[in-house]
Amino acid sequence: MGMIRTFNLKESGLRRLIAVTGHFGSGKTNVAVNLALRLREETGKPVTLIDLDIVNPYFRAADSTAELESAGVKCILPEFANTNVDIPSLPPEIRSVFDGSAADSYAVFDVGGDDTGAAALGGYRHMFARGGYDMLFVCSMFRPLTPTAAETFEYMREIEQRSGMKCTALVNNSSIGISTERSTLASTDGYIGELSKLSGLPVLFASSMLRDIDPPAHPVFFMDNITKNIYGG
């Protein structure tokens, strides 16, 4: 059995504008928040996390604001996030991250799920195109509607069509919550490999919240679970 290769952020060539997209419930928010924290930690540059999720009423990046801000990551949140408003409105401040004056900084966009969530991203597509961007497609084989690479690829195409933007890399975030075992992630190598073939996109990393795992085919980005635990224990 091989060794685990860890994801090397500094040599990843990630551009400064990073849109984190994916199918509904694939774990985009967890990836986006962890990526923002790691960018801040490893590059020391200013990092802004933008919550663009207009789909999910609960569990969102706004839950992690305190942790992000104490680590020096600026947060731009929809107005009324985590209140009783069904449709969060996106603040004009978002445009500031596209400014020339923000050139030596990172902006990580946590985009809502499926093509519905990608519609919000599309509103900024011209600004993304001007600055150059990376658009990550986060996917999980253990979500009910994306058990195969072919089905997952359909979601990717829908997100690209709706946003008017192109995905640049894949993130394999296949996990089964508390039932995730050490062999779980590596068992999805075939799935993500096939999706990579279908889409012609590289796999940026496979993400894991477990530390002790069987080595998967791709570099591993070890993450913390930022999802709030509502019932303790």
Next chain:
Amino acid sequence: MAKVLMKGNEAVAEAAIRSGCRHYFGYPITPQTEIAEYMAKRMPKVGGLCLQAESEISAINMVMGAASAGVRAMTSSSSPGISLKCEGISYIAGCDLPCLILNVQRGGPGLGGIQPAQSDYWQATKAMGHGDLHLIVLAPSSVQEMASLANKAFDLADKYRMPAMLLADGALGQMMEPVDLDGIKAPEAVCKPWATCGHDGKRKKNITNSLYINPDDLEKTVIERFARYETVKANEIMYEEYLTEDADIVVVAYGITARICRSAVAMARAQGVKVGLFRPITLWPYPYEALGRLADTASRFIVSELNMGQMIDDVKIAINCRRPVDFCGRTGGVLLTPEEILNAILGGKK
């Protein structure tokens, strides 16, 4: 099939399909819209129908029509939308039709909010529409139970020819957990000789109806229905006990709150406090007897809910007011924390 990671809303939808439901009628409302979205994607692939009605009222009446024809039908909504369905649910009960209604509760009254609540307990168990009627009410407390109890609710509804409700909340609907759907299956053909599905001139026509011109006839159907309710009470009560055997204090909670209470009970046990958890799974029929037995040994009861204490009276009835019943709850879409419940356990009377 191995486990998948699902939201509670998705788990209900998939479980319904696996239980043989091919007719879903809904209208969007947070925090349960994922059900309609999931049904819209899946139903066409299994030859079923997902129809977005023009209102909640239309949706429940479509369920009545489909159920009359003998198929497994369901609708889902959240609190304000369930209020709109009450009239139709009463008609369905009056017609003796089986169906599944899911309430992913949010804060109220009125438009309230979109965050989780359990403040429709009274509505679900005591006042779901006009007339003498009951619904079978099941309260899941995990994503796995969202699936397994949806399946159970369909079976019970068919067995007793009455509507069944799954009483969930926004947290259960939105949170993600591993689910094993292998055990969720449709029954072999369910015999519904009363169904209005066409008689081809081969039998007398069936009629599903809740209107009776003669009061004596109406009274007779209601009395017959209540005899059936007694059978449900005798056979279908479900509950779960956790560390109640030697418990001096018993926390009574259902749904998501039972999960939070379980953590609090474990914390209190670690401090040497003899406390247990009683979790009703059927809210109607309510497990009065099983809970009442605990009053023989326990000296204090604590009701914990995401409302202002709607279950307190049922607990007092269960224990025949033999012990004090305290309350620990939050409402309006605010979740309880294990620490708040621990304080109620340790602190005695609030």
